Amino acid sequence: MTRRRYIGSSVGVAIVAAVGISACGANGNNQSSAIAKRAVAKRQASTTHASATNSEDSASRVVVDYLAPTNGQGFYAGQAGIDDFMTAVAVKATDACLVADGFPKVPPQFPVPGEGTLQVPNLAFIESHHSFTGAPFKPVDVTKGMSAAEETAYKHAAARCEPKLPTLAVDSSSANAIIGAWDNDGVNAIDTSPAVRAANKAGAQCSKSTAFPATSYVDETRKVGQAALSDDMKGAPAAGAKVEAQGVAVYIRCFKPAIEAVDNFLAARSKSFIAKYAEAIQQIEDRTAKQVASISAKYDVPFASPSTRKRS
Secondary structure, eight states: OOOOOBHHHHHTOOOBOOOSOTTTOOOTTTOOOBOSOOOOOOOOSSOHHHHHHHHHHHHHHHHHHHHSOSSHHHHHHHHHHHHHHHHHHHHHHHHHHHHHTTOOOOOOOOOOOOSBBSSSBOHHHHHHHTSSSOSOOOOOOTTTTOOHHHHHHHHHHHHHHSOOOOOOGGGSHHHHHHHHHHHHHTGGGGGGOHHHHHHHHHHHHHHTTSSSOOSSHHHHHHHHHHHHHHHHHTTOHHHHHHHHHHHHHHHHHHHHHHHHHHHHHHHHHHHHHHHHTHHHHHHHHHHHHHHHHHHHHHHTOOOOOOOOOOOO
16 A cells, blocks of 8 residues: 655654554555544434445545645545544444454554645644644553453454455555655655745744754754654653644744645646546546445445545
């Protein structure tokens, strides 16, 4: 599966790299990287058929953000929409099986990161959390207090109970090719934008007199992350969080215009890109929507899209 790097993984903050059943080894082809606020899935008060139809429509909307996000919020919407749904299905099916066999349910799962990527950050998330990664996720060990034999039995049961879910079309080789093409044609071309370069130059001047001087918004992210991590590694996470909050304040004040310029650049560039790959994107969109509708109906788990973006 082609994946971009989350900010957390870029600055050295501990990121767990696989959303899934932590006690039984999730299917990596169907799940994704993780850490941040989970998108809230609203249950529909409708029949199974209506719920599946709604899920198909929602899945169709999220595909373009999954393949070619133009900003950090879109990146999160695409990842969270797909990953949260597949995780919810796996957890529901596994829990039902485990409880029937007399075992406890699986622990809460690592949510999808909300911070975006190093090059395409989710400015709204970072600004509201005063952090590049949000609140730390505290895993729950459901095997605590079990004997060695009980723990082994539980893990074997969890592995046996986990459903064998299909690989969605958005995780196919053709989808990965489009993701790679967008990274090359869009994301990796950000530095060619005169507006982004000018905003980074102004941001560098703004940050020069602070404790976090940097040459660009990407450089600022790395420097703040490294400073915060230094305290974390000394066993002072509170001090690390304080340093990060101070650095994020500089990041927002000095480099917010640069990030806005990035979003504008990608939004403009995406028009020709999506037109170029329109047929392939439509096929992936249609296949994903049908797969999601089928899974939704089978497991009675609705798909709630956090994305409002359309392909056209």
